[in-house]
Amino acid sequence: MSGIRVLVVDDDFRVAGLHREAVAARAGFVALEPARTVGEARAAIAAHAPDLVLADVYLPDGDGIDLVRSIDADAFVLSAATDAATVRRAFSAGALAYLVKPFDTRVLAERLERYARYRNLLSSVRPLSQDDIDRAAALMRGEREGASLARSATEQTVLAALAGEEASASEVAERIGVSRATAQRHLTALAERGLVQVSLRYGSTGRPEHRFRAGG
Incomplete structure (x- = not known):
């Protein structure tokens, strides 16, 4: 069974059906048969190993948040x-999102889309950078990349390296111990957000050099 497997846990069969249909309508997702109780949910989790569980709080035989806390799966x-x-x-138990019922199914569809991108980012086989982790967290919060006012640790280091004076990407890279490409990427992102100014220095030959200075 390919795709992101999703289990809906809700004792109201009408609501469970609507949420299941919302999942099934999304490309790349597989909607499992809904569970109505904590017991049914545990059996379904053992049998089908869902990637994501959508759990109500008040269930006939227990608490949905306790269920979320006890399972090895992502959950809303x-x-x-x-x-x-x-x-x-709910957040303390590890829920990635909290949706207040009733809600338009488009809200759930949008959260599922975020989750798919979040999951894709965190499925990398390579070691994750701090920026990767920050982007994953921002995705689940619905922030656009670069929209957060919080700066990553690397960006803070890049800004500190400028120290009130102009520098090239190569000079910044040497100061903070990263590749020129990494320094260039962060400097460009900071410039796009107005945190760094860019100017050109023309030499006697070759292309002009981009120079960066902190400050909007």
């Missing part, structure tokens, strides 16, 4: 509960 909590304690408990 989908609930009508809006008290802060329940929301905190």
Whole structure:
């Protein structure tokens, strides 16, 4: 069975059906038969090893958040509960998202799309950089890449390397111990966000050199 396997856990068969249909309509996802109780959910998880569980909080035989905490799978909590304690408990249990019912199925579709991108980013066989991890977290928060006001550790290091003076990407790379390509990528991203100014230095021969200075 290919695709991202998703298990809906909800004791309301109408709601469970709507959520299952929303999953099935997304390319790259496989909607498993919904479970109505914690017991059914555990049996389904053991049998089908879903990648993502969409769990209600209040179930006939137990608590959906406790279920989320105990399983080895990603999870969203989908609930009508809006008290802060329940929301905190869901995130503390490891839920990647909390959706307040009732909601338009387009909201779930958008969260599933984010999850697919998040999962793809974290499926790399190579070691992840801090930027990779930050991008994955931003995806689940719905932030565009580069939209967060928080700067990555590497970007902070790049800005510190400029230290109020102009420098080329090669000079920044040498100062902080990264490749020129990595320095160039971060400098370009910072310039696009207005945190770094770019100017050109013309030499006697060859292409002009890009020079970077911190400050908008």
